[in-house]
Amino acid sequence: MRHYETLILFSPDLNTEERQNILEEVSKQVRSDxxxxxxxxxxxxxxxxxxxxxxxxxxxxxxxxxxxxxIIPEMERKLRISEGVLKFLTVKLSDxxxxx
Amino acid sequence: MAFKFTPRKKFxxxxxxxxxxxxxxxxxxxxxxxxxxxxxxxxxxxxxxxxHQRRLTREIKKSRQMALLYYTAVHSTEVxxxxx
Numbered sequence: 380m381r382h383y384e385t386l387i388l389f390s391p392d393l394n395t396e397e398r399q400n401i402l403e404e405v406s407k408q409v410r411s412d413x414x415x416x417x418x419x420x421x422x423x424x425x426x427x428x429x430x431x432x433x434x435x436x437x438x439x440x441x442x443x444x445x446x447x448x449x450i451i452p453e454m455e456r457k458l459r460i461s462e463g464v465l466k467f468l469t470v471k472l473s474d475x476x477x478x479x
Numbered sequence: 480m481a482f483k484f485t486p487r488k489k490f491x492x493x494x495x496x497x498x499x500x501x502x503x504x505x506x507x508x509x510x511x512x513x514x515x516x517x518x519x520x521x522x523x524x525x526x527x528x529x530x531h532q533r534r535l536t537r538e539i540k541k542s543r544q545m546a547l548l549y550y551t552a553v554h555s556t557e558v559x560x561x562x563x
Contacts, residue, residue, distance in 0.1 A: 429555055430554070431546050468545050
């Protein structure tokens with residue numbers, strides 16, 4: 380099991396509920412793989428360094444989880460088609476995952 | 480005897496301080512290694528060691544992808560706000 384994190388940049392137009400729906404979709408995928416809920420770190424609304432799709436602000440949420448990696452392509456595909464997700468980045472933090 | 484200029488010895492900040500995180504999320508630290516225009520500063524200037532410079536450039540580029548740092552100052556939200 381490897382330790383991953385995904386940083387998602389949401390459009391400022393999304394309300395809390397719409398954002399939660401997308402995050403719930405991510406959590407569902409994580410649960411199906413590791414059986415645990417991911418650690419969600421909400422950075423809140425932030426000024427972007429450069430405009431993205433003409434938005435100068437965005438809502439960042441960082442999700443940390445353990446996975447064997449199989450769910451990531453599927454998760455990214457879902458993020459790509461979900462509306463209101465401006466950007467995302469998945470990074471492997473370490474090769475071993477210890478449950479917190 | 481003529482005055483001889485001896486520059487301060489440079490050192491790698493990441494080697495000197497193990498607690499200093501090298502992470503794309505820490506733009507406060509990464510900002511020290513890019514110019515005001517957003518260019519990555521050469522190892523020659525900052526004194527970062529080869530190993531850390533390689534990781535540093537990678538983290539800066541990740542940071543740019545996520546709109547945490549700008550690619551060039553022309554695209555910067557702040558600059559845009561001042562000019563428009």
